[in-house]
Amino acid sequence: MTVILSFVYLTILSFSMSGQAANLSSIEILNNCSYTIWAAANPGGGKQLNKGQTWTLTSVTGSGRIWGRTNCAFDDHGRGKCDSGDCGGLLECDRRNGRAPHTVAEYSMNQVESGNDAFFVSVVDGFNIPMEFTLSSSSSRACGQSTSRCAADVNGPCPMELRDPGGCNNPCTVFRNSQFCCNTGSICEPTSYSKFFKDLCPEARTYPSDGTRGYCPNGRNSYKVVFCPSTASSTVLPTPSNTGTNIVQIHN
Numbered sequence: 617m618t619v620i621l622s623f624v625y626l627t628i629l630s631f632s633m634s635g636q637a638a639n640l641s642s643i644e645i646l647n648n649c650s651y652t653i654w655a656a657a658n659p660g661g662g663k664q665l666n667k668g669q670t671w672t673l674t675s676v677t678g679s680g681r682i683w684g685r686t687n688c689a690f691d692d693h694g695r696g697k698c699d700s701g702d703c704g705g706l707l708e709c710d711r712r713n714g715r716a717p718h719t720v721a722e723y724s725m726n727q728v729e730s731g732n733d734a735f736f737v738s739v740v741d742g743f744n745i746p747m748e749f750t751l752s753s754s755s756s757r758a759c760g761q762s763t764s765r766c767a768a769d770v771n772g773p774c775p776m777e778l779r780d781p782g783g784c785n786n787p788c789t790v791f792r793n794s795q796f797c798c799n800t801g802s803i804c805e806p807t808s809y810s811k812f813f814k815d816l817c818p819e820a821r822t823y824p825s826d827g828t829r830g831y832c833p834n835g836r837n838s839y840k841v842v843f844c845p846s847t848a849s850s851t852v853l854p855t856p857s858n859t860g861t862n863i864v865q866i867h868n
């Protein structure tokens with residue numbers, strides 16, 4: 617017994633003294649929508665969040681995805697289905713991603729450019745629920761960019777050909793070609809569809825080669841993912857710089 621305890625003690629001691637303890641972060645997920653959401657995380661599982669409820673992922677490291685599911689029904693064994701974001705019919709999306717269309721909050725902790733954190737809200741797999749990914753205001757880290765979001769209602773103005781009962785599809789899901797899916801291994805350009813998303817959500821990643829992201833110094837950060845965030849700052853955007861990649865035809 618004494619031997620085991622001193623081994624545990626020495627292990628903890630050597631971790632803290634060498635500074636090699638993992639730089640773990642936390643992510644608080646808040647359902648700020650007026651309706652129930654079944655939040656999902658890979659890794660992390662899944663949880664029903666009624667209006668105003670939160671779910672906190674602790675010891676977050678590496679890469680992962682967080683998204684929301686709508687209109688779910690699960691039995692006592694956590695099996696069932698959802699109208700959007702479904703992960704193989706499981707309440708706990710253990711190592712399974714959701715079905716498009718769905719808005720996704722993605723992160724890569726401790727890994728980007730000498731160990732920094734990168735995170736963003738993506739509509740590359742379409743849109744179902746407005747989302748925001750930020751560094752918590754309680755954190756005081758100096759970030760390169762501390763927010764990424766798609767706060768607008770994309771379902772309303774969604775082009776007819778992208779409409780889906782669960783939300784607004786990404787063009788790759790519908791058309792399955794390399795221009796939209798960007799699966800040739802080279803860098804892809806924005807498309808008229810990605811520009812539709814960008815106009816509504818300038819602070820979100822809108823196509824596979826879109827570099828939009830939040831960026832903070834590595835480790836031990838507190839992040840927040842909000843479903844149905846305030847739309848306040850979106851009303852002043854997009855700025856002219858967001859249209860810089862558009863092909864503009866000038867007629868004299």
Ligand SMILES: *[C@@H]1O[C@H](CO)[C@@H](O)[C@H](O)[C@H]1NC(C)=O
Pocket residue numbers: 635636637638639726731834835
């Ligand atoms: C944790 O972050 C510090 C800098 O904040 C770094 O020096 C250290 O190597 C990191 N540890 C790991 C295990 O990544």
Ligand SMILES: *[C@@H]1O[C@H](CO)[C@@H](O)[C@H](O)[C@H]1NC(C)=O
Pocket residue numbers: 648842844845846847
């Ligand atoms: C939640 O939504 C309301 C509007 O419905 C908004 O005023 C508020 O700022 C939102 N909260 C967060 C944390 O985004």
